[in-house]
Every structure is written in structure tokens, then in C-alpha cells.
Amino acid sequence: MKLISSIWLESASTELTLSVQRTADFIGLHELKVALPKSVTWHAATATLPPHMLVPLVREATQILSPGYLTVRTTSNRPNLVPAVHTVVGSFEKLVNYDFLIAEPFSLAQQPWIIVFFESISLQTKVCSYLISKLPAEYRNKDVVLNYHSLHSLDFLERIFKEFTERIGMSRILCTTSGNSTGVDFPGVDMVVCVGFPDTVAEFLQRIGRCARAPGSVGLGLALIEPWMHEIELEEFDEGDTSNPDRTRAPLKSNSNKKERAVFSAIKVVQADTCLRKLFAEELHDDSPEALLYTTKYCCSNHADNPLVLSDILPAPLYTGTDDEKLTATSKSRNKYRKTTERNGLDVLLIQWLRDVTKSEDPLVNHGFLYADDILSDKGRRTIVWEDPKAITDAKYIQTKLSESDEWYKLWAQEIFKIIVKYDKGEDLDSSEDEIMDSGEEADCT
Numbered sequence: 001m002k003l004i005s006s007i008w009l010e011s012a013s014t015e016l017t018l019s020v021q022r023t024a025d026f027i028g029l030h031e032l033k034v035a036l037p038k039s040v041t042w043h044a045a046t047a048t049l050p051p052h053m054l055v056p057l058v059r060e061a062t063q064i065l066s067p068g069y070l071t072v073r074t075t076s077n078r079p080n081l082v083p084a085v086h087t088v089v090g091s092f093e094k095l096v097n098y099d100f101l102i103a104e105p106f107s108l109a110q111q112p113w114i115i116v117f118f119e120s121i122s123l124q125t126k127v128c129s130y131l132i133s134k135l136p137a138e139y140r141n142k143d144v145v146l147n148y149h150s151l152h153s154l155d156f157l158e159r160i161f162k163e164f165t166e167r168i169g170m171s172r173i174l175c176t177t178s179g180n181s182t183g184v185d186f187p188g189v190d191m192v193v194c195v196g197f198p199d200t201v202a203e204f205l206q207r208i209g210r211c212a213r214a215p216g217s218v219g220l221g222l223a224l225i226e227p228w229m230h231e232i233e234l235e236e237f238d239e240g241d242t243s244n245p246d247r248t249r250a251p252l253k254s255n256s257n258k259k260e261r262a263v264f265s266a267i268k269v270v271q272a273d274t275c276l277r278k279l280f281a282e283e284l285h286d287d288s289p290e291a292l293l294y295t296t297k298y299c300c301s302n303h304a305d306n307p308l309v310l311s312d313i314l315p316a317p318l319y320t321g322t323d324d325e326k327l328t329a330t331s332k333s334r335n336k337y338r339k340t341t342e343r344n345g346l347d348v349l350l351i352q353w354l355r356d357v358t359k360s361e362d363p364l365v366n367h368g369f370l371y372a373d374d375i376l377s378d379k380g381r382r383t384i385v386w387e388d389p390k391a392i393t394d395a396k397y398i399q400t401k402l403s404e405s406d407e408w409y410k411l412w413a414q415e416i417f418k419i420i421v422k423y424d425k426g427e428d429l430d431s432s433e434d435e436i437m438d439s440g441e442e443a444d445c446t
């Protein structure tokens with residue numbers, strides 16, 4: 001004990017919070033603190049600490065660290081790492097979505113070192129087998145693609161870990177689950193791919209932070225997401241404890257599916273059209289001048305003025321889908337929503353139009369419909385109001401979007417399309433401006 005002069009707690013945000021929850025047989029940090037001489041200096045280091053974790057952590061830390069402890073804060077931003085989000089075609093089960101991981105044409109020299117994180121072991125196994133099958137026959141049993149899981153022997157895990165991190169041998173792609181690699185560092189990796197956005201932004205940053213650690217290197221931290229993540233609305237998270245950015249929409253049950261498990265911070269990041277680096281800095285309350293720095297050619301995947309063309313930096317092109325799949329994807333792609341500030345104005349115009357139609361006594365206007373709901377339901381109206389204006393190219397689009405009949409199209413689609421076009425051109429708004437503003441204040445829930 002006398003030989004110990006200082007204690008370093010790595011990943012302190014995890015260690016300290018876990019130490020509270022652990023079972024009685026665990027010798028906690030408090031016990032260790034009591035057992036060691038007072039002269040021992042304690043340090044706690046954490047790479048990613050979201051503000052809502054800070055309060056419990058500080059409460060816990062004050063029992064470990066001496067009163068008046070010193071806080072040293074540096075940025076979590078990695079200027080040589082490009083964070084990016086990409087929506088796959090269909091779902092993660094569609095294996096052609098992973099084609100981009102294998103260099104094309106394949107050669108070991110062209111193949112970057114990649115870690116792929118999975119949430120599900122069965123998907124991990126499936127994707128691994130698929131990737132191996134994509135390799136030229138002579139490489140298929142050479143561990144180019146490694147399936148890293150706890151059922152392997154310790155010797156095997158140690159060997160592949162050494163090969164992978166030291167860039168010896170043929171291993172290039174390591175497939176793993178987050179649980180299997182907690183605290184493991186992979187310094188030589190060029191790219192980290194998360195299949196699914198992790199449950200916290202901090203976790204995402206921890207995972208992608210494993211790449212491009214070598215001096216002078218450049219890395220890519222890519223989150224693959226499924227299209228449904230664009231369909232959840234941020235307002236759905238307004239219930240409950242809104243101070244926790246990693247909240248779900250409702251309490252989870254053991255059989256909750258992945259959509260129910262989606263957390264606010266993840267949806268916010270994947271739907272964002274602002275700089276990811278900036279978003280991460282805000283999430284971590286990192287206001288240091290270095291928080292937005294980047295030394296790479298691209299900042300992140302969210303810049304219209306310097307668009308990141310993922311296919312240019314990936315080993316092979318991304319799967320973009322068949323024409324049919326593209327059509328479905330257009331309505332589910334990023335930035336699919338109309339700007340928050342523009343929604344209420346359009347909503348008011350649509351409500352006004354529905355009122356005019358249903359109040360009219362002219363059968364050529366109302367076509368026999370007396371109730372607004374039978375023409376355009378609240379849900380349908382909301383869908384139109386939220387839809388990305390760029391996606392609404394004609395009346396037919398509205399029919400498809402709302403899954404309405406051809407009869408409905410003939411009666412209403414053109415009218416609705418005209419209202420949207422006029423609104424977006426800023427026409428006919430003077431007369432209704434007061435009403436829009438009044439209603440805007442009342443109805444703005446965003």
C-alpha cells in the first residue's frame with residue numbers, strides 16, 4: 001500500500017456511477033479510498049461527460065476526490081476525425097448495404113482497417129459471413145474479416161486483437177459488439193462504423209474516438225441508421241424527464257423493440273441538418289474554441305457548402321438502392337421535414353381551406369363532403385405540413401405520401417398542392433398574416 005502514490009480512474013463517468021450500483025461483493029472505490037493512505041492522490045478522467053451526468057458524478061466524486069479538487073477541462077473534439085451519419089437502404093438486414101466495407105477491387109493494400117460495432121450478435125454473425133463471401137476466394141480463410149465475440153478462446157481473442165491493433169497479418173475488418181470491446185483501444189484503425197446509433201451521444205463519441213489515433217492520421221466515424229429513425233418526431237420525447245437527453249419516449253419493457261428504445265439524443269443527431277461537431281459540443285456543454293476545429297478535408301456529413309461525399313472516402317461505393325427503393329428513401333431521407341418556423345403558417349392555410357370547402361354550399365366546391373376530417377385528417381395535414389417542401393414536386397406526390405385513392409387525388413390533391421406552392425412562394429400571405437402569427441404562437445409546440 002505504501003508504494004501507491006496516486007490512483008487514476010479512467011472512464012470515470014462510467015466507473016463512479018457504476019460503483020454506486022454494484023453488488024455488495026464488489027470492493028467499491030469508497031472502500032479503496034478508506035484503505036489507502038491519505039497521501040495518495042486521486043485523479044478521475046473522462047472523455048465524454050454529458051451535463052446531465054455531471055451532477056451525480058460530482059456528488060459521487062466528492063466522496064472519492066479530496067475537497068477543493070481541481071477540474072481540468074479540455075475539448076472532446078477530434079479535429080482529425082470526420083463524424084458522419086448515413087441512412088441505409090431498407091434495413092440493416094439488407095446485406096448489400098455493407099458492400100462499401102470491402103475495397104473494390106479487393107487488395108490488402110487498398111483495404112483500410114475498420115471496426116464495425118453491432119448491437120445484435122446475430123446481425124454481426126450474418127454480416128461477417130456476408131463480408132467474407134464478398135472476398136476473393138484466396139482470402140476467405142485468412143481472417144481478413146474477423147468476427148470478434150466472447151465465445152472465442154482467450155488465446156484467439158488475444159491473437160486477433162494483437163494482429164489488428166499492430167497492423168500485422170491480414171486482418172482488416174473487425175466486427176464486434178460494444179459490450180465485447182469496452183475499454184479496448186484500437187489505435188491503428190482508419191474507420192469506425194456503428195451499425196445503429198448508440199443509446200447516448202457520449203457512447204457514439206467513445207466508439208468513433210477509437211480511430212485515427214496515430215499521429216497525422218485521418219479517420220471516419222460513421223453511424224449507419226435505418227430509415228425509420230427519420231420518422232420519429234422530436235416532440236414525441238416531450239413527456240417525462242426532459243432534462244435527460246438520452247430519454248426514450250415511454251418507459252422501456254423487457255420486450256421493447258428497437259424503435260421504442262430510440263433515445264432523444266440519437267434521433268436529434270440523425271435528423272439534424274446542422275454541423276455534427278457543433279451538436280456534439282452542445283450536448284457535452286463544450287464551449288472551448290477547439291470544439292469545432294477540424295483538420296480534415298470535410299468537417300462532417302452535414303455541410304451543404306462542403307458536402308461530404310462518403311463514396312469518395314469509403315473503400316467501395318455505398319449501396320443506393322433500386323429505383324423503387326430510392327423513391328421510398330426520398331421520402332425518408334435526411335432533412336425530410338419542413339423547417340419548424342414554416343410549419344404553422346402552412347397549417348393555418350390548410351385549415352382555412354378545409355373550413356372554406358366544408359362551409360361552402362356549392363357542390364362543385366365541397367363535392368358532398370361536410371367534414372374536414374373526411375377530406376384531410378389531422379394526421380394527414382400534419383404529414384403534409386412536416387414534409388420537406390423540396391420533396392413535394394406535384395399533386396401525385398401528396399396522394400402517394402398520404403396513401404390516398406385516385407378518387408381523392410382528383411378531388412383534392414391539386415388544391416392542396418396549389419396551397420403549398422403558393423405558400424412556399426410567399427403569395428397570398430398578406431391577407432392571412434395576422435392569423436398565421438396568432439395561431440403560430442398558440443400552436444407552436446416545437
Ligand SMILES: [Zn+2]
Nearest residue numbers: 275276299300
Ligand atoms: Zn460539421
